[in-house]
Amino acid sequence: MSQNLLEIQNLHKRFGQLEVLKGIDLTMRQGDVVSLIGSSGSGKTTLLRCVNLLEEYEEGVVAVEGEQIGYKQKGGKRVRLSEKEIARQRAMTGMAFQHFNLFPHMTAVRNVMLGLIKTRGMDKDEAHSIAEKWLERVGMLQRKDHFPGQLSGGQQQRVAIARAIAMNPKLMLFDEVTSALDPELVNEVLAVVLDLAKDGMTMLLVTHEMQFAHDVSNRVIFMQDGRIGEEGPPKELFKKPKSERLAAFLKSSKF
Amino acid sequence: MEILQTLEAIWLARTAILDGLWNTIQISFLSILLGTILGIIVGLILTYGNRAARFAIRIYSDFLRGTPVFVLILACFYILSVVGLDLTAFQAGVFALTLFCSSHVGEIVRGALQAIPKGQTEAAKSIGLTFSKTFFSVLLPQALRQILPTWVNTATEIVKASTLLSIIGVVELLLAVQQIISRTYLSLELYFFAGFVFFIINFAIEKAGRYVERKVAIPT
Ligand SMILES: Nc1ncnc2c1ncn2[C@@H]1O[C@H](COP(=O)(O)OP(=O)(O)OP(=O)(O)O)[C@@H](O)[C@H]1O
Numbered sequence: 001m002s003q004n005l006l007e008i009q010n011l012h013k014r015f016g017q018l019e020v021l022k023g024i025d026l027t028m029r030q031g032d033v034v035s036l037i038g039s040s041g042s043g044k045t046t047l048l049r050c051v052n053l054l055e056e057y058e059e060g061v062v063a064v065e066g067e068q069i070g071y072k073q074k075g076g077k078r079v080r081l082s083e084k085e086i087a088r089q090r091a092m093t094g095m096a097f098q099h100f101n102l103f104p105h106m107t108a109v110r111n112v113m114l115g116l117i118k119t120r121g122m123d124k125d126e127a128h129s130i131a132e133k134w135l136e137r138v139g140m141l142q143r144k145d146h147f148p149g150q151l152s153g154g155q156q157q158r159v160a161i162a163r164a165i166a167m168n169p170k171l172m173l174f175d176e177v178t179s180a181l182d183p184e185l186v187n188e189v190l191a192v193v194l195d196l197a198k199d200g201m202t203m204l205l206v207t208h209e210m211q212f213a214h215d216v217s218n219r220v221i222f223m224q225d226g227r228i229g230e231e232g233p234p235k236e237l238f239k240k241p242k243s244e245r246l247a248a249f250l251k252s253s254k255f
Numbered sequence: 256m257e258i259l260q261t262l263e264a265i266w267l268a269r270t271a272i273l274d275g276l277w278n279t280i281q282i283s284f285l286s287i288l289l290g291t292i293l294g295i296i297v298g299l300i301l302t303y304g305n306r307a308a309r310f311a312i313r314i315y316s317d318f319l320r321g322t323p324v325f326v327l328i329l330a331c332f333y334i335l336s337v338v339g340l341d342l343t344a345f346q347a348g349v350f351a352l353t354l355f356c357s358s359h360v361g362e363i364v365r366g367a368l369q370a371i372p373k374g375q376t377e378a379a380k381s382i383g384l385t386f387s388k389t390f391f392s393v394l395l396p397q398a399l400r401q402i403l404p405t406w407v408n409t410a411t412e413i414v415k416a417s418t419l420l421s422i423i424g425v426v427e428l429l430l431a432v433q434q435i436i437s438r439t440y441l442s443l444e445l446y447f448f449a450g451f452v453f454f455i456i457n458f459a460i461e462k463a464g465r466y467v468e469r470k471v472a473i474p475t
C-alpha cells in the first residue's frame with residue numbers, strides 16, 4: 001500500500017479573526033524529511049501543532065496513515081473525537097519543542113519512561129531498557145539519572161528527543177529545536193536529528209538553520225503568510241529561488 | 256507565678272488535658288486531610304473547569320474565605336441540624352474546618368497549577384497522555400512541591416482555628432484547660448501552658464514541612 005504517511009488537505013486555522021493558515025496542502029511519504037522555513041509569524045509552528053492537535057483546526061483535513069487527526073465526519077458534520085482517541089492519535093507522532101519541556105521533577109530516564117508506561121502500557125523494566133537504549137542513541141546514557149535542571153540546554157534537548165522517539169512514532173515533528181540553545185550547543189542536537197534522519201525516520205521540522213535544512217531534507221517548504229510560497233528539493237530551492245520573497249528571505253538568513 | 260502549684264494542677268488534670276489534646280489533634284488532622292483533598296478538587300475545578308463550574312466554585316471559595324471561621328462553625332452546628340443533618344458537635348466542627356481549609360487549599364492549588372508552564376501539558380499530550388494521567392504524573396507532583404510552604408502555613412492556621420470548636424462544646428485542648436482554670440483560678444499560668452502546647456504542635460508541623468520540602472526538592 002503506497003499510502004501517504006501524512007496528508008494535509010486545505011488546512012485552515014484561525015486565532016479569532018486572524019487567519020494563520022490559509023489552505024495548506026502537504027503530503028509526506030515514509031522516510032521523507034521535510035523542512036519548513038519562512039519568516040517569523042508565517043505559521044510554521046502552527047502548522048506543526050495542528051498535526052498532533054496541540055492546535056485545533058477549523059477546516060480541511062490532517063491525516064496520519066489515512067486516519068484523520070482529531071475529528072470524524074458524522075452525518076456530513078465534523079465531530080471532535082473523544083479525548084482518549086485524540087490521546088491515542090497524538091502518540092502516533094512525536095514532537096520536540098523549542099524549549100524542550102522536559103518534566104523537571106523526573107530524571108532523564110524517567111522522562112523517557114513516562115510515555116512508555118502510561119501510554120504504551122509497558123512494565124517498568126521494559127520501559128527502562130527502551131529508555132536506556134534511546135538515551136544511549138542520543139549520547140545521554142551516562143546522565144540518565146540527572147534531573148533536567150542539572151543538564152545543559154543541548155543535553156536537555158537530546159533527552160527530550162529521546163523521550164519522543166522512544167514512543168516509536170510514525171512521524172517526528174521538530175519545532176526549532178536549536179533556537180533556544182547557546183551557539184556552541186547547537187551542533188550536538190543537530191547531529192542527533194541528522195542521525196535519526198539517516199536512519200529513515202520520517203520528519204517534519206521547522207528550522208532557522210538553513211545549512212541544516214539544506215543538508216537534512218529531501219524537500220523544503222517556504223511558508224509565506226499562512227500559505228506555501230514555494231517548495232522543492234533543497235538544492236533547487238536554495239540555489240534557484242523562484243520568488244523575490246524567498247530570495248530575500250534566504251539573503252536575510254545569510255545562506 | 257506559682258510554678259509548683261501550676262505544675263501540680265496540670266499533673267492532677269492530666270487525663271482531661273490529654274483528652275483535650277487528643278481531640279485537638281484529631282480535629283486538626285481530619286480537617287487538614289479532608290480539607291486538602293477537597294481543596295485539590297476545588298483548585299482543579301477553578302483551573303480547568305468549564306465556565307459554570309468555575310463560577311459556582313468561585314462563589315463557594317470566596318464565600319468560605321470571606322466568612323469568619325467562628326460563624327462557619329456555628330452555622331455548621333445549628334443550621335445543618337435544622338435541615339435534618341444531625342451531626343455531633345465534633346463532626347460539625349470538623350466539617351466547618353474542612354470547608355474552610357478546602358477554600359484556602361483550593362486557591363493555593365489553583366495558583367500553583369496556573370504557574371506550571373503550558374509546555375508541560377503539551378509535552379505530556381505529545382506522548383499520548385490523557386488529562387488525568389497528565390494531572391497525576393506531571394502537574395500534581397509539581398504543584399504539590401510548589402504549595403508545600405503555603406500549605407504548611409494553612410495547616411497551622413487550622414490547628415489554631417480548632418480552638419474555636421469550644422464554642423459548640425467540643426472539649427479540645429483549650430476548653431479542657433479552661434475547665435481547669437475555672438477550678439484552680441490559675442488563669443495566666445494555664446493559658447500560658449495551653450499556648451505553649453499549641454506552639455509545640457505548630458512548631459512540629461513546620462519542622463516536618465521543612466523536612467519534607469528538603470526531601471522532595473528537585474536537584475538542580
Ligand atoms: N495562541 C495564539 N493566539 C493568537 N495568535 C497566535 C497564537 N499562536 C500563534 N499566533 C499567531 O499566529 C501567527 C503564526 O504564528 P506561528 O507561531 O505559527 O509562526 P512561526 O512561523 O512559527 O513564527 P516563528 O518563526 O516566530 O516561530 C502569528 O501571527 C502569531 O502571532
Ligand SMILES: [Mg+2]
Binds near residue numbers: 044046176
Ligand atoms: Mg515558530
